[in-house]
Amino acid sequence: MQSYHIRKKEREIKDINKIKGILKGGKYATISMCREKEPYIVTLSYGFDEEQFALYFHSANLGLKLDILKENSYVCGTVIEDLGYISGACSHKYRSIIFWGDMMIINEIEEKKHGFDVLLNHLEENPSKMKKQFFKTEKAYRDTCIIKLAIKSIFGKASE
């Protein structure tokens, strides 16, 4: 991770507020995971918790990504703002971030509730309505898996 540097310096986004803006504006992140030398990729809707500088995801309680995370929680992810390919210029315009961190399954019920709040506030236009609709009982929280990605390092890169 420390070895990462952007070769084309003019493409680096240095302003942390711009980086946060990409995290706030994105709806989904694509995550690279490793089990031994076997790579895996998943794309997930997320909510951004600015205070903790973490992403929250929801998931079923079973699946390949959870199996892999139990073996290696260290992941690398990206959020991309696609600004479109420019024909005739051999160039694709974008703003993007790449980040590294640990992805942990949350078991504690209060943090699960917080994770759902972050997700609904990020994704939904009327989060309180959705909350009432989906989470009528504690069981509803228990039946869905909440995953937290605590971001340890992040880089922004753009070609605009």
Place this chain on the structure above:
Amino acid sequence: MQSYHIRKKEREIKDINKIKGILKGGKYATISMCREKEPYIVTLSYGFDEEQFALYFHSANLGLKLDILKENSYVCGTVIEDLGYISGACSHKYRSIIFWGDMMIINEIEEKKHGFDVLLNHLEENPSKMKKQFFKTEKAYRDTCIIKLAIKSIFGKASE
């Protein structure tokens, strides 16, 4: 890889022509790489070679992704058609593919030329004009790195 199966069967795209359609329509792929237990992610413009069922990418001749590929060429990638988040439904509409394969740096000049043709034909509206502009000499081919991803397995997944 063999362990991959889609948990929600109704989301699987089984028609290979639909899967090819996503590959043909996409402009960039996001690739998960592993060096030992260290994950990495890159997003690259690509060209799809239907006959070889392979993707071609271009790159500078230096960089972290090339260092990682030299240690582990086995990658997992995705192409996503983002159809938008549906507010009020806790749902994101998409069509996507996930694939696995080996990513190889191409050194042989004729295959490099072929790779550039695939890329320009895929990405550009007027590929022959671009070709004349960029590749006036053999040196132009030598100075850019062409990478081939030979797809070994592929799955399609949609929520429409």
